[in-house]
Every structure is written in structure tokens, then in C-alpha cells.
């Protein structure tokens with residue numbers, strides 16, 4: 390068991406360190422966002438994100454590393470053993486039944502070893518548990534809008550735009566390209582179901598630390614969920630090329646205690662009460678005479 394744990398730790402570390410050193414990057418990660426030059430996943434704060442990280446670090450990386458090293462060793466051996474000088478009279482062998490069966494069956498076994506746990510992970514991601522809170526998320530060119538339903542203490546909606554570069558205050562924790570004017574706020578330890586759609590073109594909603602990524606498609610309501618176990622601010626970005634400002638529509642979710650959430654709800658109701666609906670339907674224009 391100790392051996393398995395050691396392998397678990399060493400593989401991601403080894404692979405991460407090698408790539409990271411090559412890229413001149415860092416291994417440390419802050420929850421909620423990526424560090425500059427970081428290699429690997431962001432710190433997971435939901436059970437699903439942890440499961441994704443385990444699947445990647447403990448299963449995929451060791452397999453990928455072993456296959457790469459095996460193929461590299463074969464190549465080096467072939468170059469050394471079968472070059473013209475060491476092997477002047479090549480063998481005329483063209484088939485080897487045992488070898489052919491082996492290189493068909495072994496990859497099938499590897500695929501099964503990967504596929505079976507991936508089905509369990511997919512099921513956990515796709516089966517939505519009962520919600521403590523539902524938030525509707527709408528992607529637009531180029532911002533996100535959040536709608537908190539009335540029957541859950543909300544009854545308001547608001548737009549969330551990127552903070553302009555000249556308003557970024559690093560001393561207040563602002564991060565250019567990630568900070569927004571209005572953050573979505575959710576309580577810690579609660580199952581939050583997101584209903585995700587788009588108002589114009591296809592966007593994609595992703596928060597890496599929550600382990601969620603779901604397309605925002607006009608005319609469709611996609612569902613995903615998360616249960617954040619740690620308070621903090623968690624960032625994401627649109628991850629489907631949606632137009633010229635695709636890179637400038639960050640996602641920011643602040644996870645707070647239940648009390649802080651109730652206080653935010655009360656404030657938000659006042660703050661956003663007067664604001665027009667986030668998802669406004671184009672007003673009907675009177676038909677022009679002669680058209």
C-alpha cells in the first residue's frame with residue numbers, strides 16, 4: 390500500500406517537475422486560479438474536482454509516462470541494435486503471430502483500465518444531486534449573467550463584466566483578466582446546481598477548481614453542479630471561442646459562509662432590484678411601413 394502511495398506521489402511530481410522546470414514554471418498552486426507558469430491542475434475544492442485530479446494524476450499520468458518510456462526504450466534499442474553496422478544482414482521476418490496478438494490485446498487491456506473508472510467519474514459528474522441552490526448562468530458576447538431564483542431567497546439577476554485594466558488594484562486582490570465587477574456568491578458546503586445557457590453564440594462555462602465545464606448553448610439549458618468545500622474566490626474563463634472578446638469574459642464565484650451568503654443576498658436584492666433583467670429579450674420593434 391505504501392508502495393502504491395509513493396508511486397502516486399512521485400509520478401505527478403516527477404512529470405509536473407520535469408515539464409515545469411523545462412517551462413521555467415512553478416509547482417505551487419493557489420486555490421481558485423492558476424499561478425503564472427503553473428503546470429498541472431488547479432487546487433480542487435469539490436469532490437468532483439478531486440476525483441478528476443486523482444484520475445489524471447494516479448491513472449493517466451503513470452500510464453502515459455510508462456508508455457512513453459517504453460516506446461523511447463524500443464526506439465533507442467532499434468537504433469543501437471539494428472543499424473547497418475551492427476546488423477549488416479537484416480532478417481526477412483514479416484509476421485509474428487504471438488507479437489501481433491500481444492500488441493492488439495495489451496492496448497485493449499490498457500483502454501479498459503482507463504475506461505472503467507472514467508465511466509464512474511462521468512456518472513458522478515452527470516447525475517445532478519438535489520440542489521440546495523440553483524443559479525442560472527447566461528453567457529453573452531462578452532460577459533456572464535447570473536440569475537438567483539425568487540423561491541430560494543433571490544429574485545434578481547445581474548451582469549458580471551471583466552474589471553477594466555485601469556481599475557485593477559492588486560493590493561485588493563484584483564487580478565487582471567480574472568477579476569470582475571460583480572462576482573457570483575454561493576454558500577460553502579451546499580450543492581449548487583447551475584443551469585447554463587447563452588444569449589447569442591456558444592460559450593463555455595468553466596471553473597477548474599470546482600471541476601466543472603459545460604457549454605452554454607443558445608436555446609438549450611445545460612445543467613451541472615458543484616459543492617465547494619472551502620471558502621474563497623474561484624475563477625474561470627469562457628472556454629469556447631466566441632468572438633473577439635472571448636478572452637475578456639472571466640467567471641468569478643465567491644464561496645462564503647451561510648451567514649455571509651444571507652447578508653450578500655439581502656444586499657444584492659437591493660443593489661440589483663432596479664437593474665434590468667440580465668437576459669433581456671430584444672424589445673419588439675414596430676414594423677416599419679414599407680418593409
Ligand SMILES: [Cu+2]
Pocket residue numbers: 528529591592593627628629630631632635638
Ligand atoms: Cu464566450
